[in-house]
Amino acid sequence: MSIPPPPGSRQPRGPYGPPPADRPQAYRPYGTPVSVNALAVAALVLGVFCFLPAAGLMFGLVALRQIRRSGQSGRGMAIAGAVLSSVGIVLWAVVLSTGAAHKAWEGVKDGAQGNESLSLDKGDCFDAPGGLEGDTYDVDRVPCEGGHDGEVFAVVTLPGDAFPGDARITGIADERCYALQDQYAMDTWAMPADVDVYYLMPSRESWRYGDRAITCLFGNTEAGIKLTGSLRGDPTTLDTGQVVFLSTANALDTALYEEPEKTPDDDLAAHRAWAGQVHDVLGEQIEALRGHPWPAGARRPVADLVDGLEDAREEWKRASTASDADAYYRHYDKAYGSVDGPATVTARKALGLAATPPAAGERESGDSEAQV
Template sequence: MTIYAPYRSLRGISAIAVLLAIGAVGCSDVSDAVDSAGDSAKKVARQRSVFSLDIGDCYNPTGKAVGTAYTVEIVPCEEAHEGQVVGEFAIDKGKEYPGDDGVSAVADNRCPVEAQKYAPDTWALPKGVALFYYTPTKESWATGDRAVSCTYTAEKGTFSGSLETAKSLRPEQNTYLRGSNAVYEALWANQPEKDTVEDDLAGYKTQAKAVAAALDTHVKGLDGIEGTEVGKLRATLTKAAGNWRKAANAADADAFYIAYDPAFTGIDPDKSVAARRELGLATTVPADEAEVWAG
C-alpha cells in the first residue's frame, strides 16, 4: 500500500478574513450572508491544529491533502469527511532531526501497525481510502514535536462513518486478522529493492524467511478456530509456509524461483475469501491486492 506524507507546521490559519467578509455584503443579500456566515463560523469553530489531532478524529484538510498542513476541520464521523486519524505514536530518534526521509521511513513502518489496531480488517475500508500520515517538520522538531498521526484518507471524494472496527470484532475474527495482516506485512516490509532475485538472492531469501515465520504463526492461530473453510485455508497456508521455507533456504536463484512460484500463489488473498465469509469478515479483495496476484 502506498503511503503519502502531509506535514505538520508551526503556522496557523487566521479566521479574521472569513469573519470580516460578513460586513461587506449589501442589504438585499443579508439573508444569504447570514447563512454563509453561519456556515463559515461553524467551519472556523471546527478548525483544530494538526498538533492536537487524536485517534478517532474525523476531519477535512483545510488545504491540499498532501503537503504542508497547519489546521484541519474536525467533523462528526457521521458527516462526509476526507480522513480519520487511526493511530498515533512519538518518534524517539535522539536530538537531531532525522530529515524528511528519515521521519517518513519511521512512519512507513509504524503507521500500518498502528492503523491495524484501530481498523484491523483492511478489506472493509471504503474504496479509494489509503494510509496517510502527518509528521513533524524540521521547524516543529526543534520545538519538541515528535508526534506522528496516522490517518486513512480518501484519495478522491469523501466517506462517512467511523473506520473503527477493533472493538466490535469477535476473538476469532481478531485472531484471523492479526495473523493474516502479519503475513502480508512481512511480505511487503521485506521487499528487496532489486527487481530480480539474481541481483539480490540474500535479500529475497530474507523476505521468504520472514513470510514463512509469519505464516507459521498465522496457521497456529487458525488451529484454534473452528470451521470447514478455515480448516481448508489452514491446509493451504501450511503448504505455502513450506514453500516459503524452501525459498528461504534456496542454494541459488533457480532453486529460489522453483519454490517461490507456489509460495506466492499460496498466499493469494482470493484463497482466503471463503474462510473470511465463514468468519463474518469482509470478502471483497482490495483492488490493489487483486491486481498484484492477477499478475
C-alpha cells in the same frame, strides 16, 4: 501691645501654629526642593500595568504613611497606584477562579502554533479547510458518520527538545504511520482503493510551543473528495475470531512484504533466507489458527485454509533450499498459489469479513503529508 521675641528666637509657623512636641518636624525652610516619594512612583507603575497588584497596593499604602510623616510629594500617585492595584487584585481573582487564564494561554499557544494537531486523537474525524496537501493551519473535528477529509488512526509523539528537521520527521512519519495503519484498520481487504495514508507533522514554529505529535490519518487520494463513515476495524469493533484471523493474515502479509528487491537470478541467497523467514511466520500463524475456538459456521472453512497454509509452508521450505533460481521459482509460484486463494475467501465470508481481494499494488505507500 505684645513685645516680639528677640531675633533668632522665632519658630517657623504653619497655618495652624507650630507642630505638637510629640510629632516629627514636618516643616521645611522656604525654598527647599520637595522630593517625590519613590514608593508612590512604584505603586503607580505597578497599578497602571496591573503587574504584581498586591505589591502595588502595599507600596501605595506605605507611601501614604511616609508622605504624611516626611512631607514628600506623591500623595496622588500613591492613592492612584493603590486603587488601580486593588482593582487588579479583583480582576486576577476572577480570572483565576473561572479558569480564564488557562483558556487565554491555550489560545495564545494555539494562535502562535497555527494548528490544532495536538487536539486530534486516535479515532477522530476532521475537516481541513486547506485540504490534506501542503501546510495545514486549522482543522475542525466532525462526526465520522458524515463526510470528512481525514480520520486519525494513530498519534506518534516525538522525543527531544531540539527540532529534528523536516526530513527527519518525514522519515519517522513514513516508517511509523504505515506500520500502524493495520492496527487500526485490520482488514486490509476492506480498505477502499482510493484511500491512502497521510500525516500532519510539527513545523519548526509549532515545535517551539510544544508540538511533538505526528498525526497519522487516512484520506482520499483525490483532492476534494471526502471519506464517509469510519474505517476503524480493530478489537473495539471486531469480535475475537475476526481479530485472530486478521492478526494472522496481517503477520503473513508483513513477512511477504519483505521480499528482496533483487530477483532470485541476481541474489538467490537473499531469496532463500527470506523464504525461510516466511516459512517460520507461517508456522506461528497456523498454530494460532488451530488453537482458536472458532464458531460452528467457521470451523470447516478455517480448517481448509489451514491445510492450504501447510502446503504453502512446505513450498517455502523447499524454496529456502533451492539449488538454483529455476527451482526457487517453481516452489515460489506454488507457495503463492495458497495465499489469498479460494480457501481464504471462503473463510473470510464465514467470519463476516471483506471477501474481495484488493487488486495488486492497490495500496502501495504514497508520500502524503501535511505540515502544521
